[in-house]
Amino acid sequence: MRTILYLLQKEFIQVFRNKAMLPIIFLMPVIQMLILVYAATMEMKSVNITVVDLDLSETTTRLTAKFEASTFFHVTRAQLSPAETDKILLKGSTDVVVTFPQGFERDLKRKDEASVQILVDAINGSAAELSNAYLQTVIGSYNQKIRAEMMGVPKFNPPQQIAAIPAYWYNPELNFKFYMAPGILVILVTVIGLFLSSLNLVREKEMGTIEQLNVTPIKKYHFIIGKMIPFLIIALLDLTFGLLVAKVVFALPFRGNILTLYVFTSVYLFLVMSIGLFVSAISDTQQQVLFVSFFFLIVFIIMSGLFTPVESMPVWAQKLDIINPLYYLIRIIRNVVLKGSGLLDMTRELISMSVYGLIMFSLAVWRYRKTV
Amino acid sequence: MAQNTKLTDSNHCQLSIVNCQLRAPIIEVKNLVKKFGRFVADDHLTFDVYPGEIFGFLGANGAGKTTAIRMICGLLEPTSGELKVAGFDGYHEREKIKRNIGYMSQKFSLYEDLTVYENIRLYAGIYGISRKVRLEKTDELLKKLNLEDSRDKLVGGLPLGWKQKLAFSLAVFHSPKVVFLDEPSGGVDPLTRRTFWDLIYEVAHQGITIFVTTHYMDEAEYCDRVAIMSEGKIVALDTPAALKSEFQADSMDGVFLKIARNKE
Numbered sequence: 246m247r248t249i250l251y252l253l254q255k256e257f258i259q260v261f262r263n264k265a266m267l268p269i270i271f272l273m274p275v276i277q278m279l280i281l282v283y284a285a286t287m288e289m290k291s292v293n294i295t296v297v298d299l300d301l302s303e304t305t306t307r308l309t310a311k312f313e314a315s316t317f318f319h320v321t322r323a324q325l326s327p328a329e330t331d332k333i334l335l336k337g338s339t340d341v342v343v344t345f346p347q348g349f350e351r352d353l354k355r356k357d358e359a360s361v362q363i364l365v366d367a368i369n370g371s372a373a374e375l376s377n378a379y380l381q382t383v384i385g386s387y388n389q390k391i392r393a394e395m396m397g398v399p400k401f402n403p404p405q406q407i408a409a410i411p412a413y414w415y416n417p418e419l420n421f422k423f424y425m426a427p428g429i430l431v432i433l434v435t436v437i438g439l440f441l442s443s444l445n446l447v448r449e450k451e452m453g454t455i456e457q458l459n460v461t462p463i464k465k466y467h468f469i470i471g472k473m474i475p476f477l478i479i480a481l482l483d484l485t486f487g488l489l490v491a492k493v494v495f496a497l498p499f500r501g502n503i504l505t506l507y508v509f510t511s512v513y514l515f516l517v518m519s520i521g522l523f524v525s526a527i528s529d530t531q532q533q534v535l536f537v538s539f540f541f542l543i544v545f546i547i548m549s550g551l552f553t554p555v556e557s558m559p560v561w562a563q564k565l566d567i568i569n570p571l572y573y574l575i576r577i578i579r580n581v582v583l584k585g586s587g588l589l590d591m592t593r594e595l596i597s598m599s600v601y602g603l604i605m606f607s608l609a610v611w612r613y614r615k616t617v
Numbered sequence: 618m619a620q621n622t623k624l625t626d627s628n629h630c631q632l633s634i635v636n637c638q639l640r641a642p643i644i645e646v647k648n649l650v651k652k653f654g655r656f657v658a659d660d661h662l663t664f665d666v667y668p669g670e671i672f673g674f675l676g677a678n679g680a681g682k683t684t685a686i687r688m689i690c691g692l693l694e695p696t697s698g699e700l701k702v703a704g705f706d707g708y709h710e711r712e713k714i715k716r717n718i719g720y721m722s723q724k725f726s727l728y729e730d731l732t733v734y735e736n737i738r739l740y741a742g743i744y745g746i747s748r749k750v751r752l753e754k755t756d757e758l759l760k761k762l763n764l765e766d767s768r769d770k771l772v773g774g775l776p777l778g779w780k781q782k783l784a785f786s787l788a789v790f791h792s793p794k795v796v797f798l799d800e801p802s803g804g805v806d807p808l809t810r811r812t813f814w815d816l817i818y819e820v821a822h823q824g825i826t827i828f829v830t831t832h833y834m835d836e837a838e839y840c841d842r843v844a845i846m847s848e849g850k851i852v853a854l855d856t857p858a859a860l861k862s863e864f865q866a867d868s869m870d871g872v873f874l875k876i877a878r879n880k881e
Contacts, residue, residue: 251742259730453726460690460720461743462712615711616694 248463252471256445260475270479274433274486281429282422282495285552292376294318295339297325302350311383312343317376330364340366341376423498426491427578428551431571433487438480438514439538443521446472446613447534450525459615466610473518480514481507500585506578508588512595513574516602520570523609545571573598641704643668643795643826644689649698651684658684660849661698666828668794671821673840674830675873680846682830683723686799689828690720703794716744719788719796719825723803725780729773733764733783736772737790744791758786761816778809785816795826802836814839834870843869845876852876 260266294312298305313320321339330342344362353359363380367373449455458468484507491497521538528534548555548562549571555563566572573594580586588595642665651659659681666672674682687693689702691711700707703717727736734755741751759765762782767775772783781801789796798817802810814836821827829840837843838857845853845860853860853876857869864872 247745248743251739254742255728255731255735255739258735259728262730452729453722453724454728455726456692456722456724457720457726457740458743459692460715460718461740462715463743616692 248467249471249474252467253474256471256475260441260479270437270483271486273437274483275490277433278426278429278487278490279494281432282426282491285425285429291319292317292341292372293321293339294341294343294380295321295323295325295330295333297323297330297342297344299324299347300345300349304350304353305345308345308384308387311387312380315379315383317379334364334366337366340372341380343380422495423583424579425551426495426497427582428549428575430484430487430491431549431574431578432546432551434480434484434510434514435517435542435571435574437483438476439517439521439542440535441479442472442476442518443525443534443538444531445476446522447525447528447531450529451531465613465615469522469606469610469613472522473515476518477511477514481510484510497582499582501581502585502587505586505588506581509574509577509581509591509595509598512598512602513570513577516570516598516605519602519605519609523605523612526609526612526614545569548572549575551575567597568601570598570601640668642666643703644672644828645699645701646689647699649685649688649700650696651681651688651693652696657849659688662851664844664851664854666795666826668826669821669824671817671827671829671839671841673837673843674828674846675832675834675837675843675869676830676846677832677877681849682846683799685846686797686828686830690718690797691715692720717794719791719793721781721784721788721796721798721801723799725777725784727772727780727784727787730771732769732771733759733775734768736783737787740787741790746791754790758790762786778805778813781805782813782816785813785820789820789825792823793825795828796820798827798829800830800832802831802833807835810836834868834873837869837873845873847876 260270296309296312298309309320309322312318325333325342330344333339334342342362342364344364346360346362349359349361361384363377365373365377446455449458488497488499488503492499520541521534524537525534528537547553548558548566548569550566551571555566555572558566577586577591577594580591644664644666646665647663649659649662650657662685674685676682684693688695689700689707691702691707691714695707702714705711705713705717707714728739731739737755737758738751741754746754755768759768762779764779764783767779772780775783785796785798785801788798801817802813805813810833817827817829817839829836831837840857842854842856843860844851853863853872855863857872860872861867861869864875866872866875
């Protein structure tokens, strides 16, 4: 055991003596939180809507006013011919064109039913879907009887009628930052934990210093644990920083127990670092470690449910997420932070991560060779 | 012994070589082979090293010296053959061997971003040396190396000669039975090399067996016994004096050249 303490002492001295390290450890979390949480948003904001009102009736004026009242839309009124409508959509100067046909009010009163045309630039599919749904909600809430007639401009995005008025629990204002911030925190601790530990090990191979350790009677698991704990502590420190930024800057509500979050994150880091150290145990250079880690990291991030819901993926891809560490922690951290879930609510995830972590740790220790 | 006039301390074991050999060997190597794919780096090496000896491995670059020393230290898995160090098997008891040996690699491999003392503390810690003993030995060591002022300096900033002395001193800090030196004094001037060998003799006097590889002929003269390697094989093994009389040369340089010519 004492050996580990000497190794930890050495690692900490080396980390904090490296001048490039301090900014990485202390500035990265702040910058990442500030930029990414704002940038990685799918919140509907300032969608450009052009309202072509050919009816100019009381109903259409009031509906247009309703669009204008929404913070999501930036409304321009214009009298355009269908050809001109096409043009501005093509140019991209507007995202949505809503056209009230002549006789809209009259039809509504006489036939109890009227049509409105909504043309959506659906190049960004999910944004188009959201604007679409939102407009329909606005129109629907105004008058259930107005039938919205949808046309996605590239027609791969079929219109959907949304009738249900959802009640949004846990994040009632649908604040996207509350949703993103915990996810970005996961990316943060992952990058710090994974790269710092795995690059550190393989760097000893490159420098040749590992040879001097390999002729000592040092135990393999002592060595691996010695490479893990310092960066686990640094990553948890970064988690704390990130949480503070989220609290102060985004007023992120924190419903769960903070200790629960640290327990989950520690188990997660144990898993992620074991994977990283396994990769560096089988690699000879930092370049190899970077390439392999990067490949997996990108796949893991995109499949994690950080940006897009896991439920939208094909079933086989959802099944693959069983080996995706980020999938577990992003779910956990959102539940703990936003819902207040405790250890008992997420035992399945906790057990999965622990077992997976132990397997990867054993593999890392096994593959780390004291002989060349 | 005529050649040794300049070396006051040389061949300290020479007179007692018979005594040395009466004891059980500390390193036993029999038909040791290391292959890398189809390339045979070490071809059936057989030799014994006795406690207290300074045993030299002499050969040109690529002769297989480093491969041999790394196998004996447990850094490389042998392909075949028998290997015993300090009574432990070189295949199954590698970790036990490692408790009893010290090693100084060809490439400087202490931590350059740690200070002199931090390096000492780390390795002393790994070998389980107590704090009290560590502090005592550290003072003693720094005094001997004239490094007292550099105790808290980063190792990376020391001149090469000092780095090598420090690496050697750390390799024997835990008083191993054998210390392995792989081309320990490469790249330094002859004077520094000489003072380096003074350190080696001092350690040898404490009873630590020295196993050293080199391609410097003057270093070969400092050894009690020398094995000359060529293309993965041991082509000669004896005391420097015996080798010189056998090959009718007046220096190890001459011995080496004659052996090289015989091969052609």
